[in-house]
Structures are given as C-alpha cells and as structure tokens.
Amino acid sequence: MVLETKGFHVAVVGATGAVGKRMLEMLEDSPFPVKKLSPLSSKRSAGKTVQFGDKEWTIEEAVPESFEGVDVALFSAGGSVSKQLAPEAVKRGAVVIDNTSAFRMDKDVPLVVPEVNEKELFNHHGIIANPNCSTIQMVVALEPIRKAFGLNRVLVSTYQAVSGAGISAMLELKNQTAAVLNGEKAEANILPVKGDAKHYQLAFNAIPQIDLFQPNDYTFEEMKMINETKKIMDDQDLKVSATCVRLPVEISHAETVYIEIDKDGVDASEIGESAAC
Ligand SMILES: NC(=O)c1ccc[n+]([C@@H]2O[C@H](COP(=O)([O-])OP(=O)(O)OC[C@H]3O[C@@H](n4cnc5c(N)ncnc54)[C@H](OP(=O)(O)O)[C@@H]3O)[C@@H](O)[C@H]2O)c1
Known part of the structure; x- marks a missing residue:
C-alpha cells in the first residue's frame, strides 16, 4: 500500500447490501481519506449508481480485475464471494477487511476487534477478519x-x-x-x-x-x-x-x-x- 497518497482507493464488495450500504455511510462520515471508490456487487446490480461524497459512482460486477490498484477492499457479500475474490484482491496488493465468516477461524488470519486485540492488526498477511456482530x-x-x-x-x-x-x-x-x-x-x-x-x-x-x-x-x-x-x-x-x-x-x-x-x-x-x- 502506498502510504504517501492523499487518500486511498477503496473497494466495497457487496455495496448494495444491508451491510455494504452502511459501510459506505460510515466511510463517508469518517475521516478516512477515500480518493477513489469501487462499489462492487453481483451482475444483478452492476450499472446502478451510488452517491458517495460529492460524486455518483457506478457499481460494477466484482471480478478479480476489479481489485487492480485497490488499497483497501471491504468485503461483505457472503462467505463464498470472499473465499473466491479476497485472495485475488490480496494478489493485486490490496488489504482485505472481511466481514463474512469465510476466514475468521483461519489461524493465519487475525480476527480483530480494535478495542480488544488491536495489536493483531500488525500480523496480517493481506486479510483481516472482523467477527460476527453479536x-x-x-x-x-x-x-x-x-x-x-x-x-x-x-x-x-x-x-x-x-x-x-x-x-x-x-x-x-x-x-x-x-x-x-x-x-x-x-x-x-x-x-x-x-x-x-x-x-x-x-x-x-x-x-x-x-x-x-x-x-x-x-x-x-x-x-x-x-x-x-x-x-x-x-x-x-x-x-x-x-x-x-x-x-x-x-x-x-x-x-x-x-x-x-x-x-x-x-x-x-x-x-x-x-x-x-
Ligand atoms: N460481521 C457482521 O457483523 C455481519 C453482520 C451482518 C452480515 N454480515 C455478513 O455480511 C455479508 C452480507 O450481508 P448483508 O446483510 O449485507 O446481505 P445482503 O443485504 O443480502 O447483501 C448481499 C450483497 O452481496 C452482493 N452479492 C451477492 N452475490 C454476489 C456475488 N456473487 N458477487 C459479488 N457480490 C455479490 C449483493 O449484490 P447484488 O445487489 O448484486 O445482489 C449485495 O450487495 C454476509 O456474509 C453476512 O454474513 C456480517
């Protein structure tokens, strides 16, 4: 990841879902600098648009090539999508934060709640999992x-x-x-x-x-x-x-x-x- 950029290229996989929509709202409200957004979904929602910041962004179907140039990829489109596409995102240099259960119990993937085990964030190999909401x-x-x-x-x-x-x-x-x-x-x-x-x-x-x-x-x-x-x-x-x-x-x-x-x-x-x- 290139840290000297004035913002990050962020992909949200599952951007049209209940979680993905909330992710976009929270990202918009946060001070995290987003330079470019790639809202991704299945073929069903490809072509729709989403408002983020002062721009309308077109939703695209999530495929391996969607992650070219992406710094951070937030995944929330179901475990099978994460299993298939998270490694593709990592291969292309992105850090994946996965909201599904796909990798949570994987011993090489940190499962992080910052208030409890923030230090685990530094032990990742490209994928960081976040736990079940409850x-x-x-x-x-x-x-x-x-x-x-x-x-x-x-x-x-x-x-x-x-x-x-x-x-x-x-x-x-x-x-x-x-x-x-x-x-x-x-x-x-x-x-x-x-x-x-x-x-x-x-x-x-x-x-x-x-x-x-x-x-x-x-x-x-x-x-x-x-x-x-x-x-x-x-x-x-x-x-x-x-x-x-x-x-x-x-x-x-x-x-x-x-x-x-x-x-x-x-x-x-x-x-x-x-x-x-
Ligand atoms: N960690 C937590 O606290 C927490 C809480 C709730 C849910 N989750 C997890 O988050 C995930 C999403 O939940 P949700 O409630 O947002 O579900 P949802 O409302 O049903 O939304 C599903 C999203 O995934 C997309 N999608 C489906 N199939 C896809 C594919 N093959 N390729 C790319 N995108 C695809 C959908 O796009 P379309 O619009 O094209 O259908 C939609 O954006 C689930 O894995 C769920 O278990 C985690």
Whole structure:
C-alpha cells in the first residue's frame, strides 16, 4: 500500500447490501481519506449508481480485475464471494477487511476487534477478519472486566434483528407484518436460513434459530459466538455458551451476558466501574 497518497482507493464488495450500504455511510462520515471508490456487487446490480461524497459512482460486477490498484477492499457479500475474490484482491496488493465468516477461524488470519486485540492488526498477511456482530459488542464490554478481574465463564443470550439476515429478510419481515395485519397469510421463504428447506414466520414471532444447526445441536451463529470469542480474547480455556434468537425487529441486536470472573470478593459496582472505562 502506498502510504504517501492523499487518500486511498477503496473497494466495497457487496455495496448494495444491508451491510455494504452502511459501510459506505460510515466511510463517508469518517475521516478516512477515500480518493477513489469501487462499489462492487453481483451482475444483478452492476450499472446502478451510488452517491458517495460529492460524486455518483457506478457499481460494477466484482471480478478479480476489479481489485487492480485497490488499497483497501471491504468485503461483505457472503462467505463464498470472499473465499473466491479476497485472495485475488490480496494478489493485486490490496488489504482485505472481511466481514463474512469465510476466514475468521483461519489461524493465519487475525480476527480483530480494535478495542480488544488491536495489536493483531500488525500480523496480517493481506486479510483481516472482523467477527460476527453479536460477538463484537460482547467482547468490547467484556475486555475491561477481563483485564481487571480475569474471566472464566460467559453465557450469552442474543435477541437479534432481522437486518443481520440481509435486505431480502428485512423485506420478508415487512411483507409478513403487512399480511398479518391485513388478515392475510404470511409467506415465509427466507427465514430462518435462506436456502434451507424449512422456513418460519418471523412477524409477531421469535425464532430460536439463526443459521443452520450443527452436529452438536448449537446453531452456526451460536458456534460463531463461542469460537470467535475464544479467538479474539486469545483464551481457548474460556468457557462460552450462546443462545441466539431472531426477533421481529428491523435493526439493532440486544444481548444479555452472564459472566463468572476469576477474582473473589468483587462486588457488582466494581465490575460496573471497570466496564464503563
Ligand atoms: N460481521 C457482521 O457483523 C455481519 C453482520 C451482518 C452480515 N454480515 C455478513 O455480511 C455479508 C452480507 O450481508 P448483508 O446483510 O449485507 O446481505 P445482503 O443485504 O443480502 O447483501 C448481499 C450483497 O452481496 C452482493 N452479492 C451477492 N452475490 C454476489 C456475488 N456473487 N458477487 C459479488 N457480490 C455479490 C449483493 O449484490 P447484488 O445487489 O448484486 O445482489 C449485495 O450487495 C454476509 O456474509 C453476512 O454474513 C456480517
């Protein structure tokens, strides 16, 4: 990466998605200097435009050549797209920040939440992964407590909005809600897992399944929270269990976290003070 430039060439893969759109908004609001933007998507959205800064940028289909001259590539178009195209971006000199689960557990890829393990950023080989959304907000709250008192067990329950399942799931919730309120049948074709055989209505409901069930009867989302927390906190002995529930809420995840710390004789107000730091 050429650091003396007056800005970076940034690619956003999945620029038309729920996450990609938010990435663009946040990038626009941040002081990070963007000299050139390459908004990328599948063939479906190629040719559409997106407003960024004072310019309209044309969205292009993501192909290996899209990454020529790119300094930073933000990936958020699903794991299979990352697996296929992130190495192509790295080959062409870009640093990839991958928002999908494709590389998170790869031992050569740092999984970073800056408030917890920022130093890992310097150990990358072209790809830096960022964790699952519910894991990020939890480890940010837990790290100061761990530093002050040690951490031994974490039991987390999440209450997750439909935005985490993408734009098509957000639309499904709206359509189901309208149908129920109009006394019509609510169609379920996407949730809880797009492409799976069984679908359930989320409107006026709660679904205790996010992603596919694994052989150990946890869902993949729950296993992501368990494994990613241990990797980010660099503690394979940390006991973690997770229950993840999808709620009929458009945006914003919530979670409750029960913890056991190493140190004896600490009262709740001391923990509150350390967490507020
Ligand atoms: N780390 C986190 O906190 C977090 C949170 C939520 C989601 N995610 C991950 O982020 C990814 C995107 O989620 P989302 O909610 O934004 O999904 P989404 O709303 O369904 O958007 C998907 C995006 O990917 C693009 N895309 C699909 N197939 C593609 C292909 N073959 N090549 C290039 N682009 C392609 C779509 O482009 P078109 O417009 O052309 O279809 C769209 O821009 C998922 O992997 C999800 O697991 C991570």
